[in-house]
Amino acid sequence: MVNDEASFRVMRHPAFLIALVFVVSVKIFLFLNYAPYELAKNSPVLDYASAILKDSRWLTDARELESPFPFLLWRPIGYPLAIAFSKIAAGDNWSYFIIIIQNVLSVVSSVYAAILFMACGMNRTFSVISFLLLSFSVSLSNDLLLFSDSLASSVFIICISVVCTRFVMGHALEFGVIIYTGFGLSLCFLLRDSYLFIGAFTAVAVFFLIAAGGATVPNAMKRAVLFVAPLVIITSLIMGWNYMRTGHPVITTGGSTGYLLPVLKSAQQDLAVFGSDSLLDQVAREKVTDFDDADTYSINYALFERYGFNAFEISEMMKEKYFHTIVNFPDAYFASLRVKLNFRKQAPLLGDPLAQIDDLDYWASLSGGEAFETDWRSEIQRFYETRDPRTLSGASALKLVPRLFFRLTSTTLYFVFLLLVPVVGLWGMRHEKGSTWRRVSMLFLALWVVYALVVLMYAQFVMYARYLAPVSFIPILCSLTYLSIFFDKLRNREMGS
Structure with a gap:
């Protein structure tokens, strides 16, 4: 039976402390070698932060008619506020300040996750390995970029780890825990608006866990609603504020590219997607070259500058086109969806530091205006595409070997997750009510569904690793956890024989 003492034992284990020091050392090394990049793609957020510091005009005027991408509406207010605070606190060194905050919070979130790993039945060795895998997953690069993803994901992992750890240990999810984790979820939403949907998925999982843990359905519903209530309140306040500023009850205007990009990917499969005489299709046929992000900006600017559409009208136009594409060109849409659901691209999430x-x-080359796939990188890319080792030089082969090792390891773990959780989870549900393994099985099933829904949500639009x-x-x-339990059983069997 797992208890509080067991879950925190990993924190006092020398191997964990060594791993923690190692992770911090790697992060410091990367911090010293990679500058915080003020990427052009994030310029609306930087402009928003500057407007906050300049005067109070941003509170009442969103300047929505100045651009197809009004920077006061393009992204949520959370990250601009964080940047503004960093500029006040650190002056010209603000970018280093916020990157340090991101890295510290990321380490804290990994520690909370390590406690959850131990609570779910991992032995100390596997808990430390899992801590390292998480620390060297997508957060390793995320934490050094001036994007909101790092802060938002760290806060989310902390909140979910707290809820899941208490559930696995058999502790009730008190109202206090539900409320402060719910407010943490709201903070994630202020940093990135997609957490409105991630929060909804998580609230359903929380309801399932509370109900499956023995609470009555009304009580479970009450706590799930309480969990998501801060998010609903914050969302309503943001929409009301934007309605006051613009006359439109929106969260952001990011839909002008968010809805258009999947349409472009569908058109890449079937050019008939832009085959009508509508104004949007005419502009798209003229502007589309690579069926990528740059084309979404070209189309938006053409609609804004040439035809006078504002950001709200463009966003609504793209939304209608998106659903029109799904209904009228389902083959092209789902073909593009299958491309984005490439599991090989998701597998490096599982601790692939290279x-x-x-x-x-890549971001360094983008910021410096340099080519990324040169020399050995281009040779490795050709190898991935052709599987022909003759395309590799000796130096490229040496760089490829560790990358293949991490790729194969992460891919194996990923398929263990995809295939075993539904099977083993449903089998574990048959265990005695109240047992640790039953709670772990229920938790894994709930988290598996949340993961699948998040992947499907992003795959419908655009999906980057971060x-x-x-x-x-x-x-x-x-x-x-499955591997840890398997090896523990194997070792115990050998000791007993």
């Missing part, structure tokens, strides 16, 4: 280093090098950072701990938790 993939994260490569990601940092978007999956908040749920990156779930495959690590489930797959490593």
Whole structure:
């Protein structure tokens, strides 16, 4: 039976302390070698922060008619506020200040996750391994970029780890725990608006866990509603504030590209998607070149500058086109969806540090205006595409070997997660009510569904690895717990024979 003492034992184990020091050392090394990049893609957020510090005009005027991407509406207010605070606290060194905050919070979230790993039945060795895998997953690069994903995912992992740990230990989810984790979820939403949906998925999981843990359905419903209530309140306040500023009750205007990009990916499969005589289709046929982000901006600017549409009208136009594409071109839409649901791209989430280093090098090259896939990188990419080892030089092969090792390891763990959780989880539900393994099985099933829903949500629009950072701990938790229990049983059997 797992208890409080067992769950915190990992924190006092020398191996964990060594791993913690190692993780912090790696993060310091990367911090010293990779600058916080003020990426052009994030310029609306930086402009928002500057407007906050300049005067109070932003409170009542969203300047929504100045651009197809009004920077006071393009993204939620949370990260601009964090940047503004960093500028006040650290002056010209604000970017380093916020990157330090992101890295510290990321380490804290990994520690909370390690406690959950131990509570779910991992032995100390596997808990330490899982801590390292999570620390060297997508957060390794995320924490050094000026994007909101790092802060939001760290807060989310802390909140969910608290809820899940208490559930696995058999403790009631008191109102206090529900409320402060609910407010943590609201903070995530202020940093990134997609947490409105992630929060809804999580609230359903919380309801299931509370009900399955023995509470009555009305009581479970009450606590799930309480969990999501702060998020609903904050969302309503944001929409009301934007209605006061613009006359439109919106959260952001990010839909102008968010809805358009999946349409472009569908058109890449079937050009007939833009085959009508509508104004949008005419502009798209003229502007589309690569079916990627740059095309979404070109189309938006053409609609704004040439035809006078504002951000709200463009966003609504893109939304209608998105659903029109699903209904009228389902084959093209689902073909593009299958491309985005490439499991090989998700697998590096499970502790592939070299993939994260490569990601940092990519952002460094982008910031410096340099080519990324040069020399050995281009050779490795050709090898991935052709599977022909003759494309590799000796130096490239040496760089490829550790990358293949991490890729194969992470892919194996990922498929363990995808395939075993539904099977083993349903089998574990048959155990005695109130048993630890039954609670672990219920938790893993709930988290598996949350992970799948988050992946499907992003796959419908655009899916980058950093978007999956908040749920990156779930495959690590489930797959490593199963492996830990398997090896423990194997060792006990050998000792008994």
